[in-house]
Amino acid sequence: MTQSHIAVLDDEPEIRRMLADALTEAGYRVTTFARATEFEAALNRGTPDVCLVDLGLPDRDGLAVVHRLALESGAAIIIISGRAQVQDRVTGLELGADDYIIKPFEPAEVVARVRARLRKGRGEAAPRAPQxxxxxxxxxxxxxxxxxxxxxxxxxxxxxxxxxxxxxxxxxxxxxxxxxxxxxxxxxxxxxxxxxxxxxxxxxxxxxxxxxxxxxxxxxxxxxxxxxxxxxxxx
Structure with a gap:
């Protein structure tokens, strides 16, 4: 079975390291990015299966990144953010995100959410659905x-x-x-x-x-x- 590819976009080194370790241990291929420009350049070479996107980025509005991903990539999108207000969650989902995880979080929760998105979006263990x-x-x-x-x-x-x-x-x-x-x-x-x-x-x-x-x-x-x-x- 081909490894699912997970991209992590977050400017905090500790968050990137924690998520990369947890997702790699769970059997996924992981690529991490600190800046939106690096992340978007990598998208030109291939689309990950799931993108974990922080909203507080140093070089781009995270919601704009989410919106572009939703329109152009076809990847599943999970927002990871310290913004806990209902309106922030609603806005993220309206712009095309599939899920929203509030910081601080347990790495096991993120792995579970990623696994759920892959099951729903592509059916990891199921025959390929009609397209x-x-x-x-x-x-x-x-x-x-x-x-x-x-x-x-x-x-x-x-x-x-x-x-x-x-x-x-x-x-x-x-x-x-x-x-x-x-x-x-x-x-x-x-x-x-x-x-x-x-x-x-x-x-x-x-x-x-x-x-x-x-x-x-x-x-x-x-x-x-x-x-x-x-x-x-x-x-």
């Missing part, structure tokens, strides 16, 4: 993180948006409750999770050309959850 879905004139290519319209126009989506889209495409015409979403996608239930889901679903609707006031594919069932009404086939 292309067709529905209502659209094609979703999960290996490239793009939606392809009938005229060939490509619309990129983030890793986090892709998790929500796959959840809908795996269960068309079935009600999916908030509790089911939390169980499927992981993360702590509560205001920040609900807000992040609302934002991701809103962005998916926009990318699919849905009328936000009257969407035809992703319908909100108020007080119950969501339902995807498209006809779906996987290849």
């Amino acid at each position: 292309v879905a067709r529905f209502n004139g659209w094609r979703a290519e999960f290996d490239r993180y793009v939606l392809v319209a009938a005229d060939g126009t490509e619309v990129p989506f983030s890793h986090a948006e892709g998790e929500v889209l796959r959840m809908f495409l795996d269960s068309p015409k079935r009600l999916i409750s908030r509790a089911q979403m939390q169980e499927t996608l992981g993360g702590a239930a509560g205001e920040s999770f609900d807000r992040a889901m609302d934002v991701r679903i809103s962005r998916l609707r926009t990318k699919l050309g849905e009328d936000p006031k009257n969407p035809h594919l992703i319908k909100t069932i108020y007080g119950a959850g969501y339902i995807f009404l498209g006809e779906v086939s996987w290849t």
